[in-house]
Amino acid sequence: MIQDTQYHPLNPDSLRQVLSDLPSLAIRLGGAPSDWNIREVSDGNLNSVWLVHGPSGSLCAKQSLPHVRVDPSWKMPLDRTTFEAGWLQAVAPLVPDMVPEFLHFDPQLFLLVTACLDDHVTFTEALAKGMDPAPVASQIGRFVAQTTFHTSWRGGPFENMARLEGFFSGNTTLTRITVDLVLTDPYHDHPRNHYHPALKPLVNQLHIDPAIHRSVCHMQSQFFTAREALLHGDLHSGSVMVDRNGASVIDGEFSCIGPIGFDCGMFVASLILASFAAPTEARRNQIRQAAPIFHQSFLKAYCDEWLHSDAKTDLAPAFLTRDDAAEIQRQQQEECDRITTDTAGFAAMEIIRRLTGYAHTSHFDNLPETEKGQKQYQALSFAIQLLSDLKTAPENLFPHGKTAL
């Protein structure tokens, strides 16, 4: 049959039809299309997501909607799955075991099909259920190191990065959301902002404190001007899925070229938020300690790649051979210190926007109102302290060992 590939929002029936017309996917699922179980699992803000199971296999289908899923009046271009597909294809060769396999992209339907992560839950959910976060934190540290190093100018000829830049600079729709929701709105009165009433005095401070505003300007400048690597762009605990074997990263629709500390900061913020929401002191400490574990894992893997990568880079003069160990270590320390400061700054801004901006974290969802207000107050105070002084922020965020290589 002639397939209508003009854009239309899919439902389980039309998705079944689309999949049955794609032989490789139909074979993967097995049986007849009528045998396939299709379950909508969209739990995010933006897109439709279905898990499809057939007699021999499964897959995950994600389609952009022409608006924000949870707010149809907020119109939005469809191209976000295009960038998610591009991100997945760019990083899959670097971290094949840490992303779902790419299976198909339909540019007319803006439909991305990947392997289904069966028996996985989001890291957010796993944290709520008491999972020890250390192994995942360590693995995501390696994930960020691998994906950023090899998409940076250090990881290969600059032409590679220029190609990524040409493509991902087009992702202005979702980058605009980051700019507004993460980097701007929480620092002035904005109708999209909302927060627990207990946070009122701190929110006032966010709107007027010159030290905070100075840091916000600095972090905005970093975000716009640091052409360091391809970022995931939305690396919170909801973009990480886990099972007992490890973690996979999904949902790269916010991907863009930017400062490496942005991805680090997003992930660290999730841990900090989860730790403040924890039910006991012991659990709080356990989650809290995963932040420096993530950070050390990132630093180690990043510097290892730098030292051992065989990619031809543009640091061409033979003078910086691997023998020139002291100078390389000095450069690594300098770069790691900068990434660490960015991490602290962006982590603070992510915590702040998840408590006082438009899109809140779910980590506190099940707490009674008063306790929720108290714990959010503590989390927000901590973030404000970080952002008020970026010089001391790394030490406050990662008290055990900071950036020692």
Add this chain to the structure above:
Amino acid sequence: MIQDTQYHPLNPDSLRQVLSDLPSLAIRLGGAPSDWNIREVSDGNLNSVWLVHGPSGSLCAKQSLPHVRVDPSWKMPLDRTTFEAGWLQAVAPLVPDMVPEFLHFDPQLFLLVTACLDDHVTFTEALAKGMDPAPVASQIGRFVAQTTFHTSWRGGPFENMARLEGFFSGNTTLTRITVDLVLTDPYHDHPRNHYHPALKPLVNQLHIDPAIHRSVCHMQSQFFTAREALLHGDLHSGSVMVDRNGASVIDGEFSCIGPIGFDCGMFVASLILASFAAPTEARRNQIRQAAPIFHQSFLKAYCDEWLHSDAKTDLAPAFLTRDDAAEIQRQQQEECDRITTDTAGFAAMEIIRRLTGYAHTSHFDNLPETEKGQKQYQALSFAIQLLSDLKTAPENLFPHGKTAL
């Protein structure tokens, strides 16, 4: 007639034919095509350039060749005039009086047509003839400020810059030349390098001095990672044409997104080279003093734009209003200091490569061999001193007033 727009290298006859088929250009020139005087003026390394004069007007036509003009064995893609045309169209609205008017671009022939700068000479030539460089230096300072500020994230919504980034990241052919010839080759033994025998000991130092190599690594990192603004990319004195009324900038084929100090450094390097080549002490000082004049003019114009630009920027929170003068001045000082350090570093590298790399400066061309060696030795020593210590470089390069705003 049906015009053959497949690429072929033009000659005066075929150019005449192409122009006669373009009504707006034919009318501009006036008379019959046979009345037009076509003169080839290619004096650069890369492309064919013709000036065309008719009874009522004139124009300049520039076509890419599939190789380096001065070395047909060095093959090269044709798209460099595409980027020159894109650059011209991006900056013309910002500095309409400082670039030749864009008239036409043929993407099949890779042919760019602009207004002819009648009665102009290159700034290189004007310097050789004794022109006072101060007014041009001051004007080019404003030129760099206007073009970079308004193509940076400060000059408008970040989406503007993202669009430029999407386009200019494609200019990898000429950026590769910058990476190799300016940022890499002079710092190791490379078959393309050549230099006056008197420079031998300094060239040896360039190949082995750890302080220089450390700075080279830093400047390479800046070049690749600083996504500050749209650059001209090749702003030496040969890319500036002057008459008694002022300066125009041509030849934006190396345009790319990068650190603002790169454009500043290229121009400053030309002044420094010209000053060391000057015939008398007085002339040397006069040209030398144009460097801080350029720099002060740039800084003032850049900060003025920052303060008075009405563009909607992403520094959105209302808190940084123009009333918050002290904090804005602090931020400006910080940014100007960074641009100034970059300027010094890139100026040093440009001087070095124009004396020891592949493409030399013509400023020393008419000197007797011994004097040439002596003067180039002085210039190269000065550049090496700058590059050896980037902390003191701004003060050594701009001794009078540095970056005071």
